Amino acid sequence: EISACLVGSEMCIRDRSVSAALVNLGITLKNLRRYEEAEVVVRRAAKIDTAIFGPDHKKTADRRETLGRLLTRRGQGAEALIEHEAAGKVYAKTLDPGHPWLILNHLNRGDAMRQTQNTSGAVEAYRAGYEAARASLPADDVLRPDTAAYYGRALVEAGRHAQAVAILGPALRQLHEHEGYSDVEAIAGWALARAQLETGGPVAAALTLATEARSGLEGWPQEQAALDAWVAAHS
DSSP states (O other): OOOOOOTTSHHHHHHHHHHHHHHHHHHHHHHTTOHHHHHHHHHHHHHHHHHHHOTTSHHHHHHHHHHHHHHHHTTOHHHHHHHHHHHHHHHHHHSOTTOHHHHHHHHHHHHHHHHTTOHHHHHHHHHHHHHHHHHHSOTTOTHHHHHHHHHHHHHHHTTOHHHHHHHHHHHHHHHTTSTTOHHHHHHHHHHHHHHHHHTTOOHHHHHHHHHHHGGGGTTOHHHHHHHHHHHHHHO
């Protein structure tokens, strides 16, 4: 049982080391797509840090943010949203509005809402992240096209195709210049393909965009299945 302790004491130092080790283990398990096991160890880390720092500390918020992402990957969007909203309240008090962690919190909330079919809520959460990135980050910061990819996809799913095309086109070109963002590039390309087709673009170009995006969605089988069905329907 974890109990509150005096920060700086030997017991707290030990517990903080355990928490850090658990988070590292959770990240490893997540990368292996062993999400249920990852959730167990991250919950344990969150419990330790809550006891040490209290519920309103940024360290605790970090753990809840990580837990929320895992819950979303496990299909528990409603539970994930609780974690992200709690973390976001702490970040809003402790970080500048344009801090990357706060921007990513907007995206994480959008992911959780999207999973629960709250399309309008997801659009607003992604929009908040997109606008905060544009207002606060340098033009060459990859988080700007990153947020644009998620916001653009939400616009497509809300039927706002022309607006999505205007956002996704530049974002896709910028993402292509950065390594390590193949999944986000795939999200942007797959969304742009649908938006272009809906706004009168050539079918062949849209199909090429979608086909090129497929490999980047490897970790999202439902997205891949939807893409395959869309390609088959328009080929």
